[in-house]
Amino acid sequence: MALPRAARTQRRTRIQEAKEEQILEAALEVFSLHGFRGATVDQIAEVAGMSKPNLLYYFRTKEAMHRALITRVLDTWLDPLREFDAGGNPVSEIRSYIRRKLEMARDFPRESRLFANEILQGAPNIEDELKGPLKALVDEKAEVIRTWAKAGKIAKCDPYHLIFSIWSTTQHYADFDVQVRAVLGQDQSGDGRFEDAARFLEQLFLNGLHINEQPT
Amino acid sequence: MALPRAARTQRRTRIQEAKEEQILEAALEVFSLHGFRGATVDQIAEVAGMSKPNLLYYFRTKEAMHRALITRVLDTWLDPLREFDAGGNPVSEIRSYIRRKLEMARDFPRESRLFANEILQGAPNIEDELKGPLKALVDEKAEVIRTWAKAGKIAKCDPYHLIFSIWSTTQHYADFDVQVRAVLGQDQSGDGRFEDAARFLEQLFLNGLHINEQPT
DNA sequence: TGATAATTTGACCGGTTGGTAAACATTACA
DNA sequence: TGTAATGTTTACCAACCGGTCAAATTATCA
Numbered sequence: 001m002a003l004p005r006a007a008r009t010q011r012r013t014r015i016q017e018a019k020e021e022q023i024l025e026a027a028l029e030v031f032s033l034h035g036f037r038g039a040t041v042d043q044i045a046e047v048a049g050m051s052k053p054n055l056l057y058y059f060r061t062k063e064a065m066h067r068a069l070i071t072r073v074l075d076t077w078l079d080p081l082r083e084f085d086a087g088g089n090p091v092s093e094i095r096s097y098i099r100r101k102l103e104m105a106r107d108f109p110r111e112s113r114l115f116a117n118e119i120l121q122g123a124p125n126i127e128d129e130l131k132g133p134l135k136a137l138v139d140e141k142a143e144v145i146r147t148w149a150k151a152g153k154i155a156k157c158d159p160y161h162l163i164f165s166i167w168s169t170t171q172h173y174a175d176f177d178v179q180v181r182a183v184l185g186q187d188q189s190g191d192g193r194f195e196d197a198a199r200f201l202e203q204l205f206l207n208g209l210h211i212n213e214q215p216t
Numbered sequence: 217m218a219l220p221r222a223a224r225t226q227r228r229t230r231i232q233e234a235k236e237e238q239i240l241e242a243a244l245e246v247f248s249l250h251g252f253r254g255a256t257v258d259q260i261a262e263v264a265g266m267s268k269p270n271l272l273y274y275f276r277t278k279e280a281m282h283r284a285l286i287t288r289v290l291d292t293w294l295d296p297l298r299e300f301d302a303g304g305n306p307v308s309e310i311r312s313y314i315r316r317k318l319e320m321a322r323d324f325p326r327e328s329r330l331f332a333n334e335i336l337q338g339a340p341n342i343e344d345e346l347k348g349p350l351k352a353l354v355d356e357k358a359e360v361i362r363t364w365a366k367a368g369k370i371a372k373c374d375p376y377h378l379i380f381s382i383w384s385t386t387q388h389y390a391d392f393d394v395q396v397r398a399v400l401g402q403d404q405s406g407d408g409r410f411e412d413a414a415r416f417l418e419q420l421f422l423n424g425l426h427i428n429e430q431p432t
Numbered sequence: 433t434g435a436t437a438a439t440t441t442g443a444c445c446g447g448t449t450g451g452t453a454a455a456c457a458t459t460a461c462a
Numbered sequence: 463t464g465t466a467a468t469g470t471t472t473a474c475c476a477a478c479c480g481g482t483c484a485a486a487t488t489a490t491c492a
Contacts, residue, residue, distance in 0.1 A: 015439075015489085033337055037254030041480060053482080054440050062480065113336055116391070120329055120336070121249060123394045130398035138399050155423065160400060161416035165385045168392070172384035175332070178339045182346035183354050184376060200377035207371065208424035231459085231469075257450060269452080270470055278450065 020058055023048050024072070027065050032114040035121055036066055063125075070118060070126055073111045074134075080104065081137060081163075086144040090153045091211050094166075098201050101170035106194045112174035138163060155210040162209075169201055236274055239264050240288070243281050248329040251337060252282055279341075286334060286342055289327045290350075296320065297353060297379075302360040306369045307427050310382075314417050317386035322410045328390035354379060371426040378425075385417055 026048035030039045041062050045052040059065040080100035085093055105112055118126060138160065145159035173180060173194065184193055242264035246255045257278050261268040275281040296316035301309055321328055334342060354376065361375035389396060389410065400409055 019439090035251045035254050035333075035337075038251050038337075039253075040478085042478085051441060052480090053442085056481065057439070060481085116332075116336055117251075119392050119395050120332055121251070121254070123398075127394070127398065130395055134395075135399050135401070155419070157419060158412055158416045161413050162420075164388055164392075164396060164399075164413075165417065165420060168384040168388035169381045172380055176335050176380075176384070178343070179335050179346055179350075180380060182339075182343065183351050183380075185351070196374055197377050197380075200374045201381065203371070203373060204378075204381060204420065204424040207426060208420035210423060235469090256448085258448085267471060268450085269472085272451065273469070276451085 016058070019050075022050075023055055023058055023065065024069055027069050028073075028110050028114060031066060031069060032110040032117065035117040036062075036125075037121075067125065069114065073114055074126065074129055077104070077111065077115060078134065078137060081141060084141050084144070086147070090148050090209070091206065094205055094209070094211070095202055098166060098170060098205060099198060101166060102173065102194060102198050102201070105170050105172075105174035106191060109174035109177060112171050116171065116175045153211075155208075157209065166205070169204075170197075173197055232274070235266075238266075239271055239274055239281065240285055243285050244289075244326050244330060247282060247285060248326040248333065251333040252278075253337075283341060285330065287345075289330055290342065290345055293320070293327060293331060294350065294353060297357060300357050300360070302363070306364050306425070307422065310370075310421055310425070310427070311418055314382060314386060314421060315414060317382060318389065318410060318414050318417070321386050321388075321390035322407065325390035325393060328387050332387065332391045369427075371424075373425065382421070385420075386413075389413055 023044070026044050027039075029047050030044045033039075039062075041055065042052055044065070045055045048055060059068065080097060083100065084097055123130060142159035142163065145154070145157075145162060148154045149156045149159075180193065181189065239260070242260050243255075245263050246260045249255075255278075257271065258268055260281070261271045264271060275284065296313060299316065300313055339346060358375035358379065361370070361373075361378060364370045365372045365375070396409065397405065404412075
């Protein structure tokens with residue numbers, strides 16, 4: 001008798017691992033473009049290059065697929081913030097945080113859009129994740145920023161809104177890519193816009209926080 | 217014989233005007249939450265308080281409804297940027313642009329999400345609008361900003377990325393509202409976060425552009 | 433090899449989808 | 463008022479949806 005993914009207790013075979021990867025890759029493609037309700041299992045199966053029943057052999061429901069995907073993406077998505085170091089100096093920490101987020105927008109736009117779609121549609125499936133782990137992490141880093149401000153290393157500001165503004169400005173280049181390209185024109189169809197964006201955002205945030213590049 | 221909306225040449229009756237308004241209001245609610253493919257005509261009809269065939273009497277297809285909605289929203293969405301005045305001084309112009317965008321995020325979050333959904337899903341229906349009228353308007357305002365920079369009124373910066381960053385930071389409070397609330401906690405469930413955001417963003421952009429509040 | 437488990441497929445199911453046809457009800461107006 | 467245009471509803475359709483099933487195929491390994 002066939003044992004679908006969820007019922008297994010033993011370790012996964014090579015085929016299982018490969019196929020699940022293949023499916024999640026296709027699911028990322030489709031979910032990130034159409035959202036959960038707008039995506040169809042048939043479409044995901046087609047992109048994954050397999051039949052629908054075959055796909056459903058590995059993930060028993062559309063929702064299970066989406067859940068697996070969201071969990072994985074949310075986790076890696078927070079990595080740049082986790083690296084944010086309390087011991088470092090504000091200039092390099094904020095600068096490299098912006099750079100990392102911008103690199104993710106450039107290299108993993110589908111992951112960003114998947115996440116954006118989920119939030120945009122009310123985050124029905126990850127509200128707990130947001131109020132739990134995400135909030136905890138942001139609270140921790142906000143405290144670091146507040147400490148810097150109190151020590152006079154950066155201008156006094158609301159650390160939460162600072163984080164929001166870094167998120168939004170960087171993710172904009174993934175989520176609103178179509179608009180960005182339309183406005184910039186086709187000359188900028190390469191990756192030049194990411195370098196321009198990095199330059200601008202560094203200027204904006206470092207000056208905006210009165211950081212003068214002086215070694216601390 | 218009944219003449220649905222698209223075939224009419226005479227002026228609209230009071231009933232038509234009222235019903236179409238009622239439908240677009242419901243469509244805004246549903247499309248902004250689920251995107252085009254995720255929304256269903258039945259659902260829109262239910263929110264609008266009428267039967268599905270009745271709704272389809274005014275808008276013959278789901279797509280026609282969506283098109284009408286997008287066109288209207290896109291137009292009003294650009295109003296704040298249109299008000300951006302070349303003759304004004306940088307401080308008040310940039311500050312009030314941020315304020316207007318933030319007010320729209322607070323007062324018309326559904327419109328913002330509708331637009332975000334559309335862009336996120338590749339803007340299949342409004343690419344021309346983006347490359348045409350939108351680009352033209354942004355080009356014009358970018359030139360204003362560039363003039364200010366050359367006159368030494370603000371720091372030298374890429375005007376396009378400046379506009380992008382104002383868009384993204386302000387719209388973030390509409391599009392990612394669920395996340396913002398989750399991170400800030402329930403204490404901030406009122407409108408306080410918009411005032412905090414306004415204060416932070418003004419600080420960020422005015423300092424970021426080296427604008428020192430001096431009257432020009 | 434052969435037998436057993438894992439994988440893949442085509443046919444199919446009940447429910448939902450966007451949209452239609454035509455009968456019925458209401459309004460506008462001569 | 464009458465009547466023609468406008469507006470609304472019930473019943474319905476074919477296509478598509480997520481998901482199931484049993485049969486067929488392939489991999490595993492004693």
